[in-house]
Amino acid sequence: MGMPEDSLAQLHIEIGECRRCDRLVAWREVIATERRAAFRDDQYWGRPVTGFGDPQASVLITGLAPGAHGANRTGRAFTGDRSGDWLFAALKRTGYANQAESVSLGDGLMLSGAYISIAVRCAPPANRPTRDERDRCLPFLGRELALLPNVKVIVALGAFAFEAIWQALRDSGIALPNKRPVFGHGVAIQTPRAVILCSYHPSQQNTFTKKLTEPMLDNVFVSARELAKTTDSVIE
Secondary structure (H helix, E strand, C coil): CCCCCCCHHHHHHHHHCCCCCHHHHHHHHHHHHHCCHHHCCCCCCCCCCCCEECCCCCEEEEECCCCCCCHHHHCCCCCCCHHHHHHHHHHHHCCCECCCCCCCCCCCCCECCEEEEECCCCCCHHHCCCHHHHHHHHHHHHHHHHCCCCCCEEEEECHHHHHHHHHHHHHCCCCCCCCCCCCCCCCEEECCCCEEEEECCCCHHHHHCCCCCHHHHHHHHHHHHHHHHHCCCCCC
16 A cells, blocks of 8 residues: 555644754643643643645745744634734735734634745744754655645745755756755745745834834835736746
8 A cells, every 4th residue: 555645634643743853842842731820821832833725725824933923822824912913904805815913723724825834833932943853854844845836936935945945846856956046025936836925024123113114015015916917937
C-alpha cells in the first residue's frame, strides 16, 4: 500500500503536535500559564499555530510567528492583537476577508482568495526566533505551498518572512538566484513558483511610527490581486 496523500488537514495535525524546539515549547507553555492580566480569564491556546484560509487561494500571506498574547492565546494567526487588527482591516477593504475583525476562533471570519501562514509556528521569546528554530519549521511552509496549488503571489510581511519564504522555496527545489534580492516594501520578485511581494510587517512599531500606513498596506493587497491575475506560476 502506498503512502497516503498529503493534505492540509494532515499538515495541521502534524503542526499541532510539533515539539521540535525546546525553547519555543517552554516559552509558549509558560505564557499560556502565566497569561497577561488583561486576558487572565482566557484559556490560552499555548500550542503551535497552523495556517488558515481559502484552500483555493491565489495569494499566500506569510508572517513571522504567533504573538505571545495574540495567536498563542487565540490559536489563529494574526488573531487577537494589533497586528491582526491592521491586517484584517486591510483584507476586508481589499476584498479578501468578510469582516475587519479577527478576535477568536469561531468569530465568523472567512477568507476568499487568500490563505494566511507564518514562518515559525510557536511564539518565540521577544518575538525573535533563532535561525535554527526557523529552519526546523520551514518544511511545514514548504508543504503548505505544495498543498496550495493555485497560489501565484506570496505576500511576505516583513524581512524575516521574506527570508523564510526564499529558503523554503529553495529547499523545495525551486531554482532561485544564489544572491537573495534585498527586501523592501512593495518589492515584487518573480520566481518559478510564484511572485514574492514584500510588505512591511503591520507591527505596532511600524504602524505607530507611520513606517506602514493603511494606504500602503492596502496597495500591497491590491497589487497582489492584480499580479495573481497576470502571473503564471509553475509547480515543480
